[in-house]
Amino acid sequence: MPPTSRCVKSRRCYMALTSRGDLRTIRVIKPRGFKEMKRFLTATAALALTTGMANAEYSLTILHTNDFHARFEPISKYDGPCSAEDNTAGECFGGTARLVNAVEAARARSNNSILVDGGDQFQGTLFYTYYKGKMAAEFMNALGYDGMTVGNHEFDDGPEVLAGFVDAIDFPILMSNADISGEPALADKIAKSTVIERGGERIGMIGLTPQDTDELASPGPNIIFTAPADAVQAEVDKLTADGVNKIIVLSHSGYGVDQDVAANTTGVDVIVGGHSNTLLGDMEGAEGAYPTMVGETAIVQAYAYGKFLGELNVTFDDDGNVTEAAGQALIVDATVEEDADTVARIAELALPLDEIRNKVVAQTDQPIGGDRDVCRAQVCEMGVLIADAMLARVADQGIDVAIQNGGGIRASIDAGEVTMGDVLTVLPFQNTLSTFRVDGATILAALENGVSQVEEGAGRFPQVSGLTFAFDASAEAGSRVSDVMIGGEPLDPAKVYGVVSNNYVRNGGDGYDMFVDADDAYDFGPDLADVTAEFLAENGPYTPFTDDRINVK
Numbered sequence: 001m002p003p004t005s006r007c008v009k010s011r012r013c014y015m016a017l018t019s020r021g022d023l024r025t026i027r028v029i030k031p032r033g034f035k036e037m038k039r040f041l042t043a044t045a046a047l048a049l050t051t052g053m054a055n056a057e058y059s060l061t062i063l064h065t066n067d068f069h070a071r072f073e074p075i076s077k078y079d080g081p082c083s084a085e086d087n088t089a090g091e092c093f094g095g096t097a098r099l100v101n102a103v104e105a106a107r108a109r110s111n112n113s114i115l116v117d118g119g120d121q122f123q124g125t126l127f128y129t130y131y132k133g134k135m136a137a138e139f140m141n142a143l144g145y146d147g148m149t150v151g152n153h154e155f156d157d158g159p160e161v162l163a164g165f166v167d168a169i170d171f172p173i174l175m176s177n178a179d180i181s182g183e184p185a186l187a188d189k190i191a192k193s194t195v196i197e198r199g200g201e202r203i204g205m206i207g208l209t210p211q212d213t214d215e216l217a218s219p220g221p222n223i224i225f226t227a228p229a230d231a232v233q234a235e236v237d238k239l240t241a242d243g244v245n246k247i248i249v250l251s252h253s254g255y256g257v258d259q260d261v262a263a264n265t266t267g268v269d270v271i272v273g274g275h276s277n278t279l280l281g282d283m284e285g286a287e288g289a290y291p292t293m294v295g296e297t298a299i300v301q302a303y304a305y306g307k308f309l310g311e312l313n314v315t316f317d318d319d320g321n322v323t324e325a326a327g328q329a330l331i332v333d334a335t336v337e338e339d340a341d342t343v344a345r346i347a348e349l350a351l352p353l354d355e356i357r358n359k360v361v362a363q364t365d366q367p368i369g370g371d372r373d374v375c376r377a378q379v380c381e382m383g384v385l386i387a388d389a390m391l392a393r394v395a396d397q398g399i400d401v402a403i404q405n406g407g408g409i410r411a412s413i414d415a416g417e418v419t420m421g422d423v424l425t426v427l428p429f430q431n432t433l434s435t436f437r438v439d440g441a442t443i444l445a446a447l448e449n450g451v452s453q454v455e456e457g458a459g460r461f462p463q464v465s466g467l468t469f470a471f472d473a474s475a476e477a478g479s480r481v482s483d484v485m486i487g488g489e490p491l492d493p494a495k496v497y498g499v500v501s502n503n504y505v506r507n508g509g510d511g512y513d514m515f516v517d518a519d520d521a522y523d524f525g526p527d528l529a530d531v532t533a534e535f536l537a538e539n540g541p542y543t544p545f546t547d548d549r550i551n552v553k
Helices: 005-010 033-054 084-088 096-108 126-131 134-143 158-168 228-241 255-263 340-357 381-397 420-426 440-451 528-538
Strands: 014-016 027-029 058-065 113-117 147-149 193-198 201-208 247-251 270-272 292-294 297-300 308-316 322-331 360-364 401-405 416-419 433-439 462-465 467-471 481-486 496-502 519-522 550-552
Touching: 058 096, 058 201, 058 270, 096 113, 096 134, 096 308, 096 340, 113 193, 113 247, 126 134, 126 340, 126 420, 134 158, 134 340, 147 201, 147 247, 193 228, 201 228, 228 247, 228 255, 247 255, 255 270, 255 292, 255 297, 270 308, 297 308, 297 322, 340 420, 360 528, 381 401, 381 433, 381 462, 381 496, 381 528, 401 440, 416 420, 420 528, 433 440, 440 462, 440 467, 440 481, 440 496, 462 467
Parallel strands: 058 113, 113 147, 201 247, 247 270, 270 297, 401 496, 467 550
Antiparallel strands: 014 027, 058 308, 193 201, 292 297, 308 322, 360 416, 401 462, 433 496, 433 519, 467 481
């Protein structure tokens, strides 16, 4: 029993170990003579040690992925398909079979870990086109994920496909900033936050999805997305009231939004990010520190496509405050062996796809660059190819210009033979060509929308054909575009022009609302991937290039 205040004040009593040596079991003894006093001092030291143990710090390893985009097979340095020969030669990265062993090794380095995902498991390869969310669910269950957030691409095929994925996974999927109560397919299936137990402690997790998901994907009219910081704070308050003092936000909202959320909320310890495909660390190409600290909040992200596995080691004190946060994004390269059983399972699932994706459709004598950071900021080789292919396909229909959103370009293509699988990795969304007619003022508004978020790397950036323009990113959004020329003539705001784009953009995706009410709209043209493959074949061997169609001031 604990000493009474009288005992302490009189210094006639002290705490001692029991005969069992149990530091947590105590009793009161009166010291008698030198030997008793020696025992008193020893026991006092033991009690101090016991108190320290009671206030021991709690350590947790957070393993994390984000923006995997159905890259179950290894990828090349261009984030596209990697041949079996190159994989054998050690030139490939990622793939689920490597990720299995990378996660296992990381877990072995820690006696207390969780594995979480920052969203966008869906979309990106034929595996998703064929299996939708089923294959992602199978492998995420096998890897033992503890939680994930909903990415915008989880809505690409509507709430119904996402609902099927939710039913198939063995872990919570979260989304705090959306009201799904009006969507029958998802109501009561996705929580805003959850609590898991690990190492004897309760850990709160909160999900966060892009506020503009209704522009980026196809969630339907029944889901209402809300501001991120307010939604996160509301869940933090609920978790804190429940006695949870270790809180992780799984955020598919981008590096910039994550920093804003950290700055404008209290009680968030860690944000595991996604959406912006941001690499953090001290390696070449990294955009910030791993972790990036904003106040007391540690922010991490691990690029995309399974090329890296994030490993953050966090230490909390008894009050749930982060006392230390350190780690790195680990490259999942050829030094990580592939798990044989996983390789075999992926090969089995690939059989129905092989005939389609292995068909050689063209030849290119140089790599065709489709790097995300380039295609969302300036003219890029893949953007030129796709926009030119679109315009060439419908030029005889009186179409003047082509506009392709940079976010629809998902990979580069290596030099040599080009397979249909390569093209489908670049253009995985099954978008169709859309033709329509709008006046010049509308085209100008579309270009302004396209460059309005260039500093954020937004996918709305316009890759174009048939027109040229300049823009100044330092100017206020909405007044950045100048020098627009169509067919060698200055843009006429009142003139009606024929435009070709993809059906996603034509129907208002990526903020292109100005096209929704266009005249003579036809959204059911050929698949954009097929159009691009045919253009490559007709112009083969294709030599990639860029020109001055987009000038950055």
